[in-house]
Structures are given as structure tokens and as C-alpha cells.
Amino acid sequence: MSSIETLLNGFRKFRELYYEKSPGLYRDLIHHGQNPRFAVVACSDSRVDPAIVLQTEPGDIFAVRNVAALVPPFEQDGLYHGTSAALEFAVRGLHVEHIIIIGHAHCGGVDSMIQQQEGGEDLGMFIGAWTSLLREARERALADSPGLKGDALLAASERHAVRLSLENLTTFPFVREAVAAGKLSLQGWYLNIFDGALEIWDPESATFSQVS
Numbered sequence: 001m002s003s004i005e006t007l008l009n010g011f012r013k014f015r016e017l018y019y020e021k022s023p024g025l026y027r028d029l030i031h032h033g034q035n036p037r038f039a040v041v042a043c044s045d046s047r048v049d050p051a052i053v054l055q056t057e058p059g060d061i062f063a064v065r066n067v068a069a070l071v072p073p074f075e076q077d078g079l080y081h082g083t084s085a086a087l088e089f090a091v092r093g094l095h096v097e098h099i100i101i102i103g104h105a106h107c108g109g110v111d112s113m114i115q116q117q118e119g120g121e122d123l124g125m126f127i128g129a130w131t132s133l134l135r136e137a138r139e140r141a142l143a144d145s146p147g148l149k150g151d152a153l154l155a156a157s158e159r160h161a162v163r164l165s166l167e168n169l170t171t172f173p174f175v176r177e178a179v180a181a182g183k184l185s186l187q188g189w190y191l192n193i194f195d196g197a198l199e200i201w202d203p204e205s206a207t208f209s210q211v212s
């Protein structure tokens with residue numbers, strides 16, 4: 001069954017689990033407000049829902065999802081910055097203790113950036129401009145390993161994209177201030193959706209290491 005009824009059945013299960021079996025959970029979250037300790041920036045890809053991947057409960061994570069799990073650089077141009085607005089609220093409104101960028105393998109957003117850099121067609125009115133923010137991820141991957149291509153170039157660019165988003169995070173004054181005050185940590189993770197492996201960026205050793 002893959003109709004709207006599938007979703008409505010899902011909602012009925014959610015209601016049974018979180019309202020009938022745990023009637024206090026949402027009541028507390030309403031009375032006391034949300035107090036998530038984690039903000040997550042993840043890709044919109046249907047395979048990498050952070051609540052499922054990290055097995056969290058309602059109220060645990062403040063999630064921002066966009067094409068390629070991308071944090072844009074700080075820009076004050078009066079335009080419409082959805083991801084930046086969410087990050088501002090997470091840090092200044094919710095005082096989250098961690099911001100976690102979760103990039104992933106086989107990311108269509110990173111792939112479309114590579115295709116475009118290699119002369120492919122622009123995929124639409126917005127995707128090309130958005131993913132062009134990741135151009136440097138491909139350039140850095142090629143600087144590390146000249147001649148890289150195909151899946152290997154994609155995987156290397158995806159990991160560099162996570163690092164680029166981490167760097168962009170530090171261009172936001174409120175992020176820099178919270179990190180300097182010891183109130184906020186920034187994390188870069190890479191989810192390999194082939195084999196269910198998670199890698200964490202370690203800035204000290206400048207490597208991703210796999211979670212056991």
C-alpha cells in the first residue's frame with residue numbers, strides 16, 4: 001500500500017504510541033516548551049531521516065533539512081534564509097548545546113553539483129544555485145586526489161561538503177560567540193547509507209572515524 005492512507009495509518013500509530021500509551025509526553029512538551037539539546041542539519045533525502053537514524057524521541061532534536069545538508073555562509077542581505085533562520089533560533093532561542101551536520105553517501109544534491117561543474121545541465125531554477133555553495137567541496141576533493149572521478153569523487157566531495165558546512169557555521173556571529181563561551185559544540189558526521197555506518201569528523205586528527 002502506498003497511498004495517502006499509508007500516512008494516515010502511520011499517524012494513527014503515532015497517536016496510539018505518544019498520546020494513548022504515553023499521555024504525559026506531549027503534555028510536558030507543551031507545558032514546559034521544547035528543550036532540545038541538539039540541532040541537526042540533515043539532507044532532505046528520504047533515506048536519512050535523523051529521527052529514524054538516531055532513534056530519537058519527540059523533543060530531542062531540532063532538525064533542519066535541506067538539499068545536501070548544507071549550511072550556507074552568513075549573509076545579511078535581507079533575502080530569505082530558511083536554514084540560517086533555523087540555526088539562529090536553535091542557538092539564540094533554544095540554546096542547543098550541539099549542532100550536528102549529517103552528510104550522507106549517495107547524496108543527490110552533492111552529485112548534482114558535481115554534474116553541473118562537469119558541464120551538465122542545471123537541474124532547475126533553485127537547485128543549481130543552492131548546491132553551487134558546495135563547489136569548493138569538489139575542488140578540495142580533487143586537490144587531495146587529482147583525477148578522482150565517479151563514485152570516489154562523489155564520496156570524497158560529500159565528506160568535504162560536511163567540513164565546508166562546519167566552516168560556514170563559524171561565519172555566523174552567534175555561533176562563534178556560543179562556541180567561544182563553551183556553550184556550543186559543532187560536529188560533522190557522515191552517514192554511509194550503503195552499510196549503515198556513521199563516521200565522525202575529528203578536527204584534531206583531520207580524519208573521519210567510524211562509530212563502532
Ligand SMILES: [Zn+2]
Binds near residue numbers: 043044069106109
Ligand atoms: Zn542528500
